[in-house]
Amino acid sequence: MVMSTNLKQVFRMNEGTDEGSYAKTSYIQKEVLSLTKPIREKAIREFYYREQPTTLCIADLGCSSVELSNLSPVFGLLESVENARRQLGKGPQEYQIYLNDLPGNDFNTIFRSLGSFGDKLKQEMGDDFGHCFTNGAPGSFHERLFPFNHMHFIHSSYGLHWLSQVPKGIEDNKRNIHIAKTRPPHVVKAYTEQFERDFWKFLRYRSEEVVAGGKMVLTLAARKSREPYSKESCYIWDILATALNDMVDEGFIEEDKLSTFNSPMYAPSEAELNHLVEKEGSFNLDQVHISEVSWKPNEQYKNSYDNPLDHNDVAKCMRAVVEYLLISHFGEAIIEEVFLRFKEIIRVSMAKENSVFVNLTISLTKNC
Template identity: 65%
Template sequence: MAMIQVEQVLRMKEGTDETSYVKTSYIQKQVLLLTKSIKEKAIKELYCKERPEILCIADLGCSSAESNTLSVVSELIETVENARRELENRKQEYQVYLNDLPRNDFNTIFRSLTKFTNQLKLRMGNGFGHCFVNGVPGSFYGRLFPSKHLHFVHSSYSLMWLSQVPQGIEDNKRNIYIARTSPPNVLRAYYEQFENDFFNFLKCRSEEVVFGGMMVLTILGRKSTQQYSKESSYEWELLATALNDMVLEGYIDEEKLNTFNIPQYTPSAEEIGFIVEKEGSFTLNEADISEVSWESKEHEYCKINSYKAFDPYDFVKCMRSVAEPLLISHFSEAIIEELFKRYREIVQASMANDTNVFINVTVSLTRR
């Protein structure tokens, strides 16, 4: 996949059916809860120090799950409103930008905006100013906003997606991402693509964020210093197992599998810190590592209380909502149902024996 192709096909599954991103993104929701205090601390600090007349907030990689994106915006505004009242400051105006790639399902979010703004006014009560919301289609690896315009930038579970599949990884055969059997050059190519992309992201934001402005970024990552680890690659390894089985049974051409690689990289906190320092425009205030189970909180509760055995279908639907557009663009829609039927069986066998988690790296940055 060339860069332009990734931009054209990389999106979460649109719509509102049971395998859409809107209905399946429970892991992303749990991550937002885990990082809530970091976001609130950062935006309160920014507001109390800067007190801008119009507070400009950008959510980069907003996707189509309005319950996730708009709940973050609501929480940020509530934090500022509480600080504003403590300071007995004037009414605050907010300019909110929701960004994602052009093929993102913005309409699902836009349909919720009237309800969102009405609830926001009701929740904030008397003295609340105005909140304006705009959609901004485009890649955050390039410029998106005017110079010195943004005060606060938030991004969650987006920056692990690369602008393109790394070049020179043709020998990563039978794998679809970094795996146990990936040659060293594949690991190096993936890191170099991430370093280049994240550097460009920081450089573009350095021109758009005001001095003293802040960013809170949560990236699907890893604790291990090793580029390959189960915590950062396992979900794709299991999907590769299903694809390889389908190659052996003639559903998929082997060459098709050998030319498919996921445009993603899960960095360590050390790698993120190194690139932040190398680019030089932001101060790293803190880096937090958290983890979230593949199981939803509801399933964990049921398991603890012996209500029922865990069915991995929710996790499989969540992965499907993320991966399906990429898979269809490369293999065609004909394989999708069979692939995820097999993936569900493989995931269920894995989760019966192991506790699987995603690792999240959250960084708080200030524009120098």
């Protein structure tokens, strides 16, 4: 199994800003942020109109290694509050921003962008913009992160479908790396129960940190189907499993190595999330939104890159997310071969059909 007890140390996105980095390849995450922008900005405006705190405390959980002026949603949140502040005729506002990810995250890339981010704030927000204080908050969001009754708004995009560990008891999920159709029956139960434990803990810890009436907007990779092994939630992992299995058959990878690798990810359904929010009981569910993002980048994101995007970019995006997981289990020597094969299978698949990633966004308010 993928070092389930050590996942916090080995799991991170590809660092830096080069062509293989998460910052440069995550066009899917950019599209998701664009689609969900109205939801999070509506939520933070509602809170600000009602409470108008002296210092507005905002956290982005699972921020990854991106430049603040690029993939981060923070600017849009501040812009939304600034518009509301001016409508209310209020003076300059102070902000406290917390950027959270696991300790191995490339926070240096984020911190190096603070200068240009500050310049952008001054240039676009106007002369009456107040002060924005930014901090890194390394740690797992499956644990406590902030002081009691401290946070006003929490955002997370494409983080909460990652589990705190690979589910236990799935040692016989041999040559599968996820919830495949060929998995033993109890594998679905193990993944589902691990997600339920993790999401319940997430809600409970945030309930201790978020003020009464505070807001959270959370976006996860999800599924519309009732079945956890549906194609919409597992297909990308099935393709990676095919590449790895072919390498076992050809002697590149030991079979035992593949048989002990499973992904720490679960894509829930809307019904599952609704049930867990209601069961934990600390937050009211304000809004639920399901969106889809095609594997094929749209024209907006094609034009934002120096080179036209094609099927290679699904492989690049996936590689930026899972490369360190694969290296920690299989070693670095197989990586180039794995993704050469992965890219080819993606090419064939995308020539036949237009696959999509399904996303689920929920807006929550802390109970008073």
